[in-house]
Amino acid sequence: MKQEGAIQIFEEKKVRTIWNQDEEKWYFSIVDIITVLTESKDSGAYWRKLKQRLKEEGNETVTNCHSLKLEAADGKMRLTDVADTEQLFRLIQSIPSPKAEPFKLWLAQIAAERLDEMQDPEITIDRALEQYMQLGYSESWINQRLKSIEIRNELTKEWKNRGVKEGLQFAILTDIISKTWSGKTTKDYKILKGLKKENLRDNMSNTELILNMLAEASTTDISSVVKPKDFDKSMEVAQQGEMLQKLPLTN
Structure with missing residues (x-):
């Protein structure tokens, strides 16, 4: 079952979602929805109480x-x-x-937009641009971020072609590349920036995005030439990024 995680924005609040490619439908975090609708300080407790009540009423939606x-x-x-x-x-x-009611309209819009994106991938970029603008990012930063998404997609496509598995193996290779230009793994970098749930790349400066893009683009180019046959060989390719000169970072 192919799944793709994403963050959706409703009235400046984030809602965690997963797109199930096999079923061609979105799944939404219920506690995030409750936070949006009720502004509860403990949406988890709210959901547990609501779920118990609905079960007692024989509500099949909760069961499913x-x-x-x-x-x-x-x-x-x-x-x-x-x-x-x-x-x-x-x-x-x-x-x-x-x-x-406005939330129901938003849900219907999200479903319709996904179908549009499947027909025209460029729409996905337009959606991302709109969301970043809503979150208050500058135009120059947004341009860098969208380019970084494109480069990352090219890299992960190359990894898949070389038999690298999504999940742990992707994470290991990503950490190797991250250490080539920053000296830190993704986890270490998030700790340095005081991040928890937030996306690391969404909290990078323009300079950090550029350095990360350079490292990932170089890895993609090297891999396409070397054509590593397995994960271990892909690790060697990722480590070749160490030849890149490390530049001082600006926050």
Whole structure:
């Protein structure tokens, strides 16, 4: 089952989601939805109480909800209760909120936009541009960030072609590349910046993005020439990025 995680924005609040490619549908974090609708300080407790009440009422929507791994506030992947669009429409009926109707419209829009993106990948970039602008990033930074996404996609495509597996192996190679230009693993860099749940690249300066792009683009170019046959050989290719001169970083 192919899954793709993403962060959606509703009224400047982040909602964790996963796109299930096999089912062609979004799954949304229920606690994030509750935070949006109720502004509860403990959305987890709110959901546990609501779930218990709905189960006692024999509500099948709760029974059919399941859990998927999403990045938690501590940066770790943890099982989180999720619901698809249809299930959420039913759950929202049990959550009194003045935001219910605009949120339903937002859910329908997210579903429609994904179908559009599948037909025209360029729309994905336009969506990302719009979201970054909503979050207050500068135009110059956004241009660098979008370019970094393009370069990262080229690198991961190259890794897949060389038999590298998503997940742990991707993470190991990413850490090797990160250390070539920053001297730190991804985890160490997030600690340095005081990040938990936040995306590291979304919190990089222009200079950091450029250095990271240079390292990843160089790795892609070397890999396409060397054509490593397995993960160990891909590690050697990633380590060749050490030849890049390290430049001072600006925050």
